[in-house]
Amino acid sequence: MTEPDHGDHAHEEHEARYAEGDAAAWERPLRSSELYEPSRRDIFNFIDETKVDYLRPLLPPDGRALEVGAGSGRLLIRLGAERPYRLVAVDYAPYAARAVRENLRRAGREGAVVFGDARALPFPDASFDVVLSGGLLEHFRDPLPVMREMARLLRPGGLFYADIVPRKVSLYRWAERERMARSEQLQEGIYESDLPRSRWAALAREAGLHDVRIVSAGVYPPFTMPDHERLVWKYRSLVRALDATIVADILGFFYMVTGNREAGSAPAERTGLPSRR
Numbered sequence: 001m002t003e004p005d006h007g008d009h010a011h012e013e014h015e016a017r018y019a020e021g022d023a024a025a026w027e028r029p030l031r032s033s034e035l036y037e038p039s040r041r042d043i044f045n046f047i048d049e050t051k052v053d054y055l056r057p058l059l060p061p062d063g064r065a066l067e068v069g070a071g072s073g074r075l076l077i078r079l080g081a082e083r084p085y086r087l088v089a090v091d092y093a094p095y096a097a098r099a100v101r102e103n104l105r106r107a108g109r110e111g112a113v114v115f116g117d118a119r120a121l122p123f124p125d126a127s128f129d130v131v132l133s134g135g136l137l138e139h140f141r142d143p144l145p146v147m148r149e150m151a152r153l154l155r156p157g158g159l160f161y162a163d164i165v166p167r168k169v170s171l172y173r174w175a176e177r178e179r180m181a182r183s184e185q186l187q188e189g190i191y192e193s194d195l196p197r198s199r200w201a202a203l204a205r206e207a208g209l210h211d212v213r214i215v216s217a218g219v220y221p222p223f224t225m226p227d228h229e230r231l232v233w234k235y236r237s238l239v240r241a242l243d244a245t246i247v248a249d250i251l252g253f254f255y256m257v258t259g260n261r262e263a264g265s266a267p268a269e270r271t272g273l274p275s276r277r
């Protein structure tokens with residue numbers, strides 16, 4: 001999940017240091033909030049716990065799990081605590097490899113870290129039981145090639161999961177609404193999509209997924225409120241009861257997308273790297 005942007009990063013095309021899609025735009029030191037420490041009562045662990053609660057009944061019993069654009073790999077590692085998965089993380093930015101290795105070490109887990117581009121993933125068709133991404137798909141002007149790649153890697157009956165933070169008004173990101181209205185960029189080189197939920201559902205089906213379900217979630221106090229983390233934990237039942245409701249459709253700040261590959265369905269057509277955008 002993308003952390004809120006506290007600064008003014010109005011994008012000036014001619015001055016941008018990073019082209020869209022550059023791994024370098026993501027490169028940075030590891031944040032303490034990204035360290036795997038499930039007992040820490042911050043907003044990131046609250047969100048991760050919400051996702052795991054949502055996914056628990058859908059998880060295949062075992063097999064291989066892949067996180068694409070893994071960043072810290074925290075969600076992948078949490079799923080590895082739920083089921084005896086073999087864990088694989090793929091990302092194209094060096095910070096992510098450092099982060100995932102550190103978090104696997106902290107969790108006492110084995111796992112593979114692979115450098116790769118989400119638009120052409122270096123794995124054979126149908127080689128994973130779970131393929132997930134968090135805060136990745138909204139960073140592509142055309143997310144379909146990435147979704148096709150994720151669907152291609154799923155074995156029939158496997159679970160697809162993606163969470164998406166769209167560029168839209170939400171209570172949590174209230175302070176960012178003006179920036180969102182005037183800039184497509186989260187920060188230099190990092191595009192932020194404003195596709196509506198219905199369009200994401202259509203894309204998931206186009207990518208070859210079945211039983212596509214999208215729920216809105218994350219009606220949290222504004223991140224600018226000093227006590228927001230304590231409040232979500234204190235009122236966690238109430239906060240989570242708002243997920244998948246119309247209140248979350250309006251004020252929530254992320255979507256959770258699930259789907260699967262039907263038994264016997266052919267892998268979605270593989271798409272190569274699009275020309276540089």
Ligand SMILES: C[S@@+](CC[C@H](N)C(=O)[O-])C[C@H]1O[C@@H](n2cnc3c(N)ncnc32)[C@H](O)[C@@H]1O
Binds near residue numbers: 096135
């Ligand atoms: C917002 S972060 C994801 C954070 C992650 N879910 C976490 O919990 O730390 C997006 C990640 O996607 C990666 N990414 C973006 N575009 C990519 C691409 N084309 N191929 C591979 N990784 C990509 C970035 O390097 C970054 O680590």
